[in-house]
Amino acid sequence: GESVGLHLPTLSVQEGDNSIINCAYSNSASDYFIWYKQESGKGPQFIIDIRSNMDKRQGQRVTVLLNKTVKHLSLQIAATQPGDSAVYFCAENYGNKLVFGAGTILRVKS
Amino acid sequence: DAGVIQSPRHEVTEMGQEVTLRCKPISGHDYLFWYRQTMMRGLELLIYFNNNVPIDDSGMPEDRFSAKMPNASFSTLKIQPSEPRDSAVYFCASSPTHSSTGELFFGEGSRLTVL
Numbered sequence: 118g119e120s121v122g123l124h125l126p127t128l129s130v131q132e133g134d135n136s137i138i139n140c141a142y143s144n145s146a147s148d149y150f151i152w153y154k155q156e157s158g159k160g161p162q163f164i165i166d167i168r169s170n171m172d173k174r175q176g177q178r179v180t181v182l183l184n185k186t187v188k189h190l191s192l193q194i195a196a197t198q199p200g201d202s203a204v205y206f207c208a209e210n211y212g213n214k215l216v217f218g219a220g221t222i223l224r225v226k227s
Numbered sequence: 228d229a230g231v232i233q234s235p236r237h238e239v240t241e242m243g244q245e246v247t248l249r250c251k252p253i254s255g256h257d258y259l260f261w262y263r264q265t266m267m268r269g270l271e272l273l274i275y276f277n278n279n280v281p282i283d284d285s286g287m288p289e290d291r292f293s294a295k296m297p298n299a300s301f302s303t304l305k306i307q308p309s310e311p312r313d314s315a316v317y318f319c320a321s322s323p324t325h326s327s328t329g330e331l332f333f334g335e336g337s338r339l340t341v342l
Binding site for chain 1: 231260269270271272275283318320325329330331332333334335336
């Protein structure tokens with residue numbers, strides 16, 4: 118029979134532009150969130166995290182924004198580079214477990 | 228630091244065969260996690276250990292799946308008997324702290340194909 122898989126949203130950006138990847142999380146009681154990057158054939162790699170008592174955190178070229186009112190998380194990547202092409206996952210800590218979202222594909226056009 | 232080491236990287240087997248996946252966590256990490264990734268269901272937590280003791284195995288799909296951690300530097304995930312629907316990439320991850328307080332360090336995964 119026909120298999121139905123996850124249809125990951127895809128974001129295509131031009132090299133040098135800023136990227137914004139969005140994530141809606143499930144549980145209002147989640148207290149910790151992480152963004153991971155997964156390149157083809159590799160395991161997820163930590164990018165940045167944020168606790169629920171914060172609404173913004175900045176790293177090197179990346180910023181995470183947290184809006185608890187609408188249970189929304191975003192990852193902003195400044196000056197996107199070809200090496201940023203990957204699948205990006207948000208994860209929430211709920212029930213002492215990290216629960217991953219479905220992921221977003223980021224494609225960087227040169 | 229060698230990171231989390233998984234083996235085999237690729238395994239192709241026939242339905243009904245036993246499959247054993249192996250993981251060496253990062254030295255000093257007290258937590259070890261097994262995840263499964265498929266196109267259908269994304270990344271799912273199967274089981275995690277703290278100090279070699281299984282803490283939560285509620286994600287293990289059924290009795291055909293079992294995981295052990297005989298010591299701090301080694302864990303196995305076993306599927307017996309394997310079925311085609313078990314085809315997936317299985318990731319092991321370790322962490323020095325609980326997942327609520329720190330990042331997980333993932334291995335490169337074991338891609339399993341059951342024919």
